[in-house]
Amino acid sequence: MDPASLVTILDSALRLSIPLLAACLAGLWSERAGVVDIGLEGKMLVAAFAAAAAAHASNSAWIGLLGGIGAAIAFALVHGFASISQRGNQIVSGVAINMLAAGLTAIVGNAWYGQGGRTPPLEGPQRFGEVFLGHSALVYLALLAVPVTWFVLARTRFGLRLRAVGENPAAVDTAGISVSGLRYAAVIIGGVLCGLAGTYLAVAQSAGFLPNMTAGKGFIALAALIFAKWRAWPALGACFLFGLLDAISIRLQGIVLPVIGEVPVQAIQALPYLMTVILLAGVIGRATPPRAAGIPYVKER
Amino acid sequence: MKVTTFGLALAGLAFSAGAAFAQDAFKPAVVYDLGGKFDKSFNEGVHMGAEKYKKETGTDYRDFEPQNDAQREQALRRFARDGFSPIVAVGFSQETALKKVADEFPKTKFAIIDAVVEKPNVQSTVFKEHEGSFLVGLLAAQASKSGKVGFVGGMDIPLIRKFACGYVQGVKYAKKDAEVFQNMTGTTGAAWADPVKGGELAKSQIDRGADVIYHAAGGTGIGVLRATADAGKLGIGVDSNQNALHPGKMLTSMVKRVDIATYNVFDQAKKNTFKPGVSVLGLKEGGVDWALDDNNKALITPDMKASVDKASDGIKSGAITVHDYMADSKCPM
Numbered sequence: 001m002d003p004a005s006l007v008t009i010l011d012s013a014l015r016l017s018i019p020l021l022a023a024c025l026a027g028l029w030s031e032r033a034g035v036v037d038i039g040l041e042g043k044m045l046v047a048a049f050a051a052a053a054a055a056h057a058s059n060s061a062w063i064g065l066l067g068g069i070g071a072a073i074a075f076a077l078v079h080g081f082a083s084i085s086q087r088g089n090q091i092v093s094g095v096a097i098n099m100l101a102a103g104l105t106a107i108v109g110n111a112w113y114g115q116g117g118r119t120p121p122l123e124g125p126q127r128f129g130e131v132f133l134g135h136s137a138l139v140y141l142a143l144l145a146v147p148v149t150w151f152v153l154a155r156t157r158f159g160l161r162l163r164a165v166g167e168n169p170a171a172v173d174t175a176g177i178s179v180s181g182l183r184y185a186a187v188i189i190g191g192v193l194c195g196l197a198g199t200y201l202a203v204a205q206s207a208g209f210l211p212n213m214t215a216g217k218g219f220i221a222l223a224a225l226i227f228a229k230w231r232a233w234p235a236l237g238a239c240f241l242f243g244l245l246d247a248i249s250i251r252l253q254g255i256v257l258p259v260i261g262e263v264p265v266q267a268i269q270a271l272p273y274l275m276t277v278i279l280l281a282g283v284i285g286r287a288t289p290p291r292a293a294g295i296p297y298v299k300e301r
Numbered sequence: 302m303k304v305t306t307f308g309l310a311l312a313g314l315a316f317s318a319g320a321a322f323a324q325d326a327f328k329p330a331v332v333y334d335l336g337g338k339f340d341k342s343f344n345e346g347v348h349m350g351a352e353k354y355k356k357e358t359g360t361d362y363r364d365f366e367p368q369n370d371a372q373r374e375q376a377l378r379r380f381a382r383d384g385f386s387p388i389v390a391v392g393f394s395q396e397t398a399l400k401k402v403a404d405e406f407p408k409t410k411f412a413i414i415d416a417v418v419e420k421p422n423v424q425s426t427v428f429k430e431h432e433g434s435f436l437v438g439l440l441a442a443q444a445s446k447s448g449k450v451g452f453v454g455g456m457d458i459p460l461i462r463k464f465a466c467g468y469v470q471g472v473k474y475a476k477k478d479a480e481v482f483q484n485m486t487g488t489t490g491a492a493w494a495d496p497v498k499g500g501e502l503a504k505s506q507i508d509r510g511a512d513v514i515y516h517a518a519g520g521t522g523i524g525v526l527r528a529t530a531d532a533g534k535l536g537i538g539v540d541s542n543q544n545a546l547h548p549g550k551m552l553t554s555m556v557k558r559v560d561i562a563t564y565n566v567f568d569q570a571k572k573n574t575f576k577p578g579v580s581v582l583g584l585k586e587g588g589v590d591w592a593l594d595d596n597n598k599a600l601i602t603p604d605m606k607a608s609v610d611k612a613s614d615g616i617k618s619g620a621i622t623v624h625d626y627m628a629d630s631k632c633p634m
Contacts, residue, residue: 008508012501115339121523121546206496207527210520211337211368215495250484250498250505266457266488 009247011134015205017243019044019214022142022197023221024228024235025149026190032153032230033186034166034292036090039079039097040194041218047072047198049105052119052209053112055126055202064126064203065138069195075101076191077184084183087296098218106211117211119202128204136204142196143236150232162186166290169297179297197221223276229287245275329354329362329567330385332376334392336493336519337366343519343540343559347391347414350560354567362567370490374398381406387424387570389414389563393460394490399423410575412566414559415460417579424569425579426562430460431467432616433555433589434515435623436609437537438471440591441513442479443605444535444552449480451506453499453525455518456492457485459627464517464539464555466632467623474612474621482506486521496524503528503536513537513552526551535600544596552600554592558582585617 023040030037047068054067075097082093106117113119128136153159164172165182173179201217202209224242228234252268331351338348351362363385365376373395380388381402387410390399396416403411403420410422417425441450452468454461469481484502486492499521503514507529514529515537516522522539523546529536530547538544538554545551562582569575582588591609593601615621626632 005508008505012505016501117337118339121527201497206500206524208523210494210496212491212494213497215491215497247501247505250502 005251009244009251012247012250013240013244014135014139015243016246017239018139018142019197019201019205019217020221020224020242021236021239022145022193022200023218024224024239025142025145025232026193026197027222027225028149028228028230028232028235029162029186029193030190031225031293032166032290033162033183034169034290034295034297035080035083035183035187036094036294037079037187037190038091038094038219038222039075039101040190040197040221041214041216042094042098042101043072043075043191043194044198044201044218045098045105045212045214046075046101047195048202048213049109049119049198049209051195051199052122052202053109055122056120056208059126061122061126061128061203065195065199068199068203069192072195072198073188073191076187076194080184080187083296084180084187087298090294090296102212105209109209109211117209119209122203122207126203127207128200136200138196138200138204142200145193145196146232146236153232158185163290165297166292169292173297173299179299183297220276223280226287226289227276227280230290241279242276245271326384326386327360327571328383328385329360329387329389329570330380331362331364331389331563332373332380332391332395333364333366334394334493334519335367335369335490338364340493340520340523341541341543341546342522342538343557344391346541346557346559347389347563349541350563351389351567353560354564358571360567360571370394374402377402377411378405381409386410387412387566387575389566391559392416393458410570412562414562419579421577424566424575424577426559426566427579427581428557428559428588429581429583429623429625430464430517430555430557430589431470431623431625432584433557433591434464434467434517435471435474435616435621436584436591436613437515437553437555438468438473439475439609439612440471440553440601440605441468441515441535441537442472442475443602443608444600445476445479445511445513447510447512448476448478449482449510449512451482451503451511451514452484453502453506453514453516453518453522454483454485455487455521456490457488459630461485461517462630462632463626464515466626468515469632470623471612475608480510482509482511486518493519493521495521496527499524500528504532507532507534515539515555517555538592542592542594544592544594548596549599551597553597556590556592558588558590561587583616584613 050071051064051068055064082088083090109117131137169179224238227238249268249271333344336344338344390413393416412424414426452465472479503525513535516525517539526536530550535552540557543554
């Protein structure tokens with residue numbers, strides 16, 4: 001394989017890993033604070049739709065980003081209200097978010113634009129262009145989120161408390177710090193990152209929203225999160241690995257191997273998922289989630 | 302006396318109901334494929350045909366866009382039960398659903414596009430996509446400067462291989478040593494609506510030197526055409542005339558007249574000339590063609606037009622035979 005094609009594969013891997021990375025970090029923030037978030041997919045989807053609609057209406061990709069983040073935060077707050085304030089089941093709430101997003105985006109999209117849930121194609125300033133090395137600003141924003149996440153969680157007082165809320169909320173409560181306050185903060189940060197992921201999908205990577213365009217990326221991000229054992233730098237590695245597998249599977253199509261002949265498309269396309277299973281089952285060892293993840297905090301016992 | 306009146310009324314009711322049933326109501330309906338009716342491609346072609354009929358005759362129609370495979374059968378049955386006829390099932394993947402539903406409602410007229418269902422109440426329309434693809438392949442080879450062209454398919458099925466095979470034959474007909482890259486988007490229905498993946502596939506082909514890319518991928522193709530336009534290369538549309546999507550950056554489109562097929566089904570059902578059976582529409586029948594309009598006029602040189610017209614005449618007269626992949630599941634190229 002020549003260096004030029006290696007560069008294009010890495011390029012493509014980066015493009016494909018960015019939405020995973022942003023969503024994975026969103027899950028990391030939320031779960032580190034003890035709120036399990038399987039609604040990443042739904043928040044990405046609603047952000048993608050809001051970003052495309054806002055960019056189309058305002059003629060600016062950056063307004064689109066704001067719209068996407070706003071919509072994702074709104075959905076994150078719904079999840080927060082159900083699972084923090086109302087102490088509901090976080091899995092059920094997450095599933096509800098996913099279903100609500102899938103239905104709502106298609107219906108509102110159809111009502112607004114009458115194109116089967118699609119938004120009109122975005123042109124020129126309505127999309128994020130390439131700013132550096134052929135990648136858009138959002139790519140760098142998402143990459144920047146990795147050290148920021150690591151630093152805040154590992155090195156600041158806020159981060160320590162947030163992690164403590166995910167491990168032992170009673171201890172945090174005893175110290176006189178609001179458990180729900182911290183959890184809400186984490187959920188909102190997750191919303192911002194999901195907004196970034198969704199906006200990237202609709203406004204940078206493609207040009208407009210399509211119903212169900214997230215196509216399971218939120219769940220791959222969750223897998224990456226477990227694979228990375230809920231840590232920021234490994235999350236970058238895991239997401240890049242999944243992006244790389246995806247990129248390679250695209251390039252491998254139609255390639256003729258010496259003995260086997262042409263590899264069937266199906267086999268190549270199963271590769272990323274097969275690798276995911278192998279990696280999750282064998283390579284990483286034990287992945288221990290934050291101890292209080294998924295358990296609503298009840299003050300009085 | 303009272304009883305008689307009641308009986309009469311009842312009989313009258315029964316009679317009127319019977320009359321309504323026998324009258325063979327004309328209530329057209331369409332069930333689209335997973336790409337959705339605004340995929341700017343295959344389904345949208347059907348939509349345009351139905352809209353044209355609506356505009357010309359004022360007859361409204363109902364339609365349904367399934368969100369998953371299970372909904373096809375439900376939608377067909379629902380329309381049939383509600384008395385809709387004719388019902389147009391769009392896409393090869395409705396074949397099994399229609400086979401079942403057509404038996405349950407023998408009085409309802411069904412039509413299917415892109416597949417063959419042999420039932421006494423079903424009209425099947427299939428196209429010779431390989432012939433149209435041959436022509437756009439011919440154009441692609443002549444427009445390409447690098448001698449490398451690409452093809453992006455949607456779901457990996459024989460029908461899409463048929464597009465690819467015709468295209469390759471056209472390319473090689475014009476330039477023996479030209480290289481064709483082929484990619485399929487996926488193996489499930491989701492492969493018709495994944496523009497991100499489509500764009501990524503197109504980019505990978507452009508990276509390898511392709512400068513003209515033909516797609517047969519429904520909604521996924523929007524991403525393919527976007528990526529080729531962004532990179533300053535040429536795209537080739539499919540099914541509907543997609544030249545207007547990126548004017549000046551679309552070499553042409555392989556048009557498949559699903560709009561005419563749909564219109565005809567409606568029209569025949571209305572005029573009671575609806576006939577079950579299979580019709581195969583090729584270049585000769587006007588079922589497939591390549592698109593030339595103001596958006597791509599500048600890209601088609603007189604030489605290219607002359608050669609494609611010649612090939613077109615050759616196919617129509619039988620002097621050139623384009624191999625049909627679906628005949629033997631093999632592509633000789």
